[in-house]
Amino acid sequence: MDNIQGDVVAMLTEAERKGLAEIAADPRVESYALFTRYGEELGGNAAESDLVPVCSNLIDIAASFADHLGEEMQCREMAIEGEERDVTILGLKAMNVVVVREKGARARGRLSHVD
Amino acid sequence: MSIEATLEKIATKVDGVLAAVLVHEGGVVAHLDGPYSVLPQDDIADLAISAFAMIDEVETVTGGAKSIAFEFENQSLLIRRIEQAVLLLILEPLREAQMRKLKVGVNVFLKPIKTLLEDMPPPERAVSDMRAKTLRAKRFEPEDLLPREPEEPLSLEQPVRAEEKPEKKKKRFYRGIEY
Numbered sequence: 133m134d135n136i137q138g139d140v141v142a143m144l145t146e147a148e149r150k151g152l153a154e155i156a157a158d159p160r161v162e163s164y165a166l167f168t169r170y171g172e173e174l175g176g177n178a179a180e181s182d183l184v185p186v187c188s189n190l191i192d193i194a195a196s197f198a199d200h201l202g203e204e205m206q207c208r209e210m211a212i213e214g215e216e217r218d219v220t221i222l223g224l225k226a227m228n229v230v231v232v233r234e235k236g237a238r239a240r241g242r243l244s245h246v247d
Numbered sequence: 248m249s250i251e252a253t254l255e256k257i258a259t260k261v262d263g264v265l266a267a268v269l270v271h272e273g274g275v276v277a278h279l280d281g282p283y284s285v286l287p288q289d290d291i292a293d294l295a296i297s298a299f300a301m302i303d304e305v306e307t308v309t310g311g312a313k314s315i316a317f318e319f320e321n322q323s324l325l326i327r328r329i330e331q332a333v334l335l336l337i338l339e340p341l342r343e344a345q346m347r348k349l350k351v352g353v354n355v356f357l358k359p360i361k362t363l364l365e366d367m368p369p370p371e372r373a374v375s376d377m378r379a380k381t382l383r384a385k386r387f388e389p390e391d392l393l394p395r396e397p398e399e400p401l402s403l404e405q406p407v408r409a410e411e412k413p414e415k416k417k418k419r420f421y422r423g424i425e426y
Contacts, residue, residue, distance in 0.1 A: 182307060182308075183308060186304055186305065186307065186308055189304050190301060190304060190305065193297050193300055193301045193304070194317060196293070196297050197294065197297055197317060197319075197324060198319055200290040200293060200294055200297075201319060201321075201322050201324070201337070202321075203319040203320055203321060203322065204320065205319065205320045207317050207318065207319055208318045208319065208320070209317070209318040209343075210315065210316070210317050210318075211315070211316045211318075211343075211346070212305055212308075212309055212312050212314070212315045212316075213309075213312070213313045213314045213315075213316075214305065214308070214309020214310050214311060214312050214313065215309065215310040215311040215312075215313060216309060216310030216311075217308065217309050217310060218309070219305065219308055219309055232308065
């Protein structure tokens with residue numbers, strides 16, 4: 133969590149902060165990043181990777197699914213099971229969090245449904 | 248067994264499945280609606296294009312996606328890759344543990360679907376040719392997440408009939424909290 137600025141941490145709820153600390157400390161988490169709903173990176177340990185632009189595009193496509201399904205809210209959680217890695221994108225109150233885990237690693241920090 | 252019959256079996260045997268669509272890179276193979284459908288037929292091609300776009304997008308990060316699961320407010324969605332095709336399942340709102348159980352249930356049907364896909368002739372129209380609608384939907388703005396003000400009545404002059412019951416206000420929830 134050291135690589136996340138204080139003003140960004142202040143935007144998180146207490147439960148979100150706790151969950152994020154668990155994610156940051158999880159040895160099976162390869163990288164994680166926080167970003168705004170508009171794709172700007174807010175922190176994490178995935179700096180300069182292509183993770184954030186990819187996830188920003190995924191959020192757009194998820195919004196397209198939501199449109200077709202008549203959903204009024206954005207996607208709460210998107211879980212991608214990959215051949216080499218698993219990726220989870222969580223929609224928080226003020227931002228999105230993307231977590232890249234080793235394949236098969238179960239999510240430890242549950243951020244999306246705690247509040 | 249036909250592909251349609253296999254999709255129907257998925258919908259009847261696997262709890263939580265509302266609608267199923269099978270799309271090959273070459274075009275939509277089959278979709279199940281009828282009693283299970285919540286999916287407007289016009290949207291099927293758009294959903295298929297979005298599913299393939301998403302699989303392409305995550306290739307570099309995941310080394311190739313096997314499945315993508317979405318949790319929305321009122322529905323869930325599972326995209327399951329089957330070689331050159333994807334199975335799209337529209338689901339009841341499922342949480343993480345329920346989704347894991349459902350994936351196991353769906354896995355049982357993957358082998359028969361693969362065999363059926365191998366034996367069928369290529370679809371006539373490619374997915375990308377079916378509809379040229381843009382993929383990009385509006386992003387959800389932060390104000391979408393805030394409670395909305397009730398709309399003002401059109402005119403204060405409008406008479407209110409005494410016998411008319413006031414319309415019940417629809418309950419709105421965000422993450423389980425009414426607002």
